[in-house]
Amino acid sequence: MLNSVRFARNFGEYRVASLSKPSSHFRNLDFRRNCASRLTMEPKAEATQPHFRSGEMGFGLDEIHSLISGPPETGRNSFTALLELPPPQAVQLLVKEDFPAKHLPPPIFPSNIGLIDRASKRSFFASADNPPASNTILLASSSMKVEIVKQEPTDSQPHPNSASPAVSDQSPKSGKRKEREKKVKESNKKSKKVVANEASEDGGKKLPYVHVRARRGQATDSHSLAERARREKINARMKLLQELVPGCNKISGTAMVLDEIINHVQALQRQVEFLSMRLAAVNPRIDFNLDALLAAESGSSIDNDYMGMFTPTIWPEGQINGNRQLEYQQLWQGDELRQPGWSREEDTPNFITPETSHLSYDSSANSAPLHSSQLKMEL
Amino acid sequence: MKERMPNSSALMKQEFLKKWIKGLQIYSSFKKEMTIFERKKAIKLSADVAIASTRNASTHWSRALMSDVSTDDANHAAKIVVAQISGRKVEKYSSSKGLMMTCSNKILRRSRVASRCRRTRGVGTSVKARSIARKVVKNRTRVLKSLVPGGQEMDGVCLIKETLDYIASLRVQVDVMRHLAAAAERLDPPQRSIL
Numbered sequence: 001m002l003n004s005v006r007f008a009r010n011f012g013e014y015r016v017a018s019l020s021k022p023s024s025h026f027r028n029l030d031f032r033r034n035c036a037s038r039l040t041m042e043p044k045a046e047a048t049q050p051h052f053r054s055g056e057m058g059f060g061l062d063e064i065h066s067l068i069s070g071p072p073e074t075g076r077n078s079f080t081a082l083l084e085l086p087p088p089q090a091v092q093l094l095v096k097e098d099f100p101a102k103h104l105p106p107p108i109f110p111s112n113i114g115l116i117d118r119a120s121k122r123s124f125f126a127s128a129d130n131p132p133a134s135n136t137i138l139l140a141s142s143s144m145k146v147e148i149v150k151q152e153p154t155d156s157q158p159h160p161n162s163a164s165p166a167v168s169d170q171s172p173k174s175g176k177r178k179e180r181e182k183k184v185k186e187s188n189k190k191s192k193k194v195v196a197n198e199a200s201e202d203g204g205k206k207l208p209y210v211h212v213r214a215r216r217g218q219a220t221d222s223h224s225l226a227e228r229a230r231r232e233k234i235n236a237r238m239k240l241l242q243e244l245v246p247g248c249n250k251i252s253g254t255a256m257v258l259d260e261i262i263n264h265v266q267a268l269q270r271q272v273e274f275l276s277m278r279l280a281a282v283n284p285r286i287d288f289n290l291d292a293l294l295a296a297e298s299g300s301s302i303d304n305d306y307m308g309m310f311t312p313t314i315w316p317e318g319q320i321n322g323n324r325q326l327e328y329q330q331l332w333q334g335d336e337l338r339q340p341g342w343s344r345e346e347d348t349p350n351f352i353t354p355e356t357s358h359l360s361y362d363s364s365a366n367s368a369p370l371h372s373s374q375l376k377m378e379l
Numbered sequence: 380m381k382e383r384m385p386n387s388s389a390l391m392k393q394e395f396l397k398k399w400i401k402g403l404q405i406y407s408s409f410k411k412e413m414t415i416f417e418r419k420k421a422i423k424l425s426a427d428v429a430i431a432s433t434r435n436a437s438t439h440w441s442r443a444l445m446s447d448v449s450t451d452d453a454n455h456a457a458k459i460v461v462a463q464i465s466g467r468k469v470e471k472y473s474s475s476k477g478l479m480m481t482c483s484n485k486i487l488r489r490s491r492v493a494s495r496c497r498r499t500r501g502v503g504t505s506v507k508a509r510s511i512a513r514k515v516v517k518n519r520t521r522v523l524k525s526l527v528p529g530g531q532e533m534d535g536v537c538l539i540k541e542t543l544d545y546i547a548s549l550r551v552q553v554d555v556m557r558h559l560a561a562a563a564e565r566l567d568p569p570q571r572s573i574l
Contacts, residue, residue, distance in 0.1 A: 268549040280418035
């Protein structure tokens, strides 16, 4: 179900108005703010599965991404790129008109009247005719201090897309918009436009307006539209989750994927417990002597960047471990050539043998790399 | 000297490690002799607070985690740890949203029940598989909510987003902890007669 086959529907056109750059914080639930782009998706040979790639997501998914795979693919699939926008961004998609219809049972997810109401407060309105050729999405996730500028290649011809209308669940959506949604024209045509109000009721925020068309044979009232939009949002995020959790890619169906996710979270939590027990068992004191740890790590591969900070952090606790430092220093110098004795079960990218640890250990500390000295200052 | 790639994952790990060590130092200054279980709790708590604070209270789960730790009255050190690590006032984390959410949740629940009655009456006995699947998904969502800190007050969309973030942070946490544990064990083989 999750395979976004539902996206392979005979969507009408989804057009998105240009929106201003959002300033909202991730904290807002109602993230989807403005996305200044019109996105298109490539036509899919197999109508069943649009290809979603995890790009970068607003709330720090560049870490996630580095965990999963290589550099993100942007521009190839605007949908996912949009989806991976930080929460403040709106998610918008375009759907090709002549996309083969393949109606699927809607994803099953607990739906709330309250949510529907909130979703329905999103505004829908007919946008301008032709989307600009390319747009830039500024993802300013202030919380994550990440700014990603994306260039969304837009085709003039709409491609088959699955669309998820921009959502702004910000509470001050007023009833005005709801009224507009109710003004839908009932028609027997394949598509139906929802005209929403252009003006934004609340002064500062420009709300995302999405031109939504109902699919053929679908209910056209505003509630189900909103519900469908919400479902699509959820499915899009589920796709991202699928990519994050190992082994979920092949599973189809919300229930199975959720199961895997639950297992994964439980496994991670159990690992944390176990590791903290392990650490507690290692030595009678819990203020770890990082100097010693650095020595132990010198022969093993560890991420270079965060190895460098081991050394500086010992200085604050130097008073406590003065004696041990000396003996570890000697031990460490002997350990320079030691091969990594332990292998990690997980495959982690970009691990480099920290030869720089030698340098950073220099007691004069003048050869310490820049950022480790910065850390030292911070501590 | 090897070139250091600026890597956001590594940055996060650094931040986490820093904060974690800070928390551990607080604990060790707080109490000199600790049993292994106390140590384990201290380690775990510092780690949790550290990983939550790397999010700077921008996500629900981090806020919920911090507020859980700080409202636990039995643990004074924990509160100090939270205050130190996060650098913010403890009260900020007690979710002001909590009350709002519970109120709105009640309304939502009532409306959900109403809609369900309405819907089942309309649908009849048509598609049983669908309703079963829906129930399964609902159950699993409930489980997921119980796993993610602060999950009870999240709706479907938010839950998934938070889960994403939470999983990523957990991975960072596990990674760093594993390295530290392995390094510490290499250096200092654990004594058998711990207990």
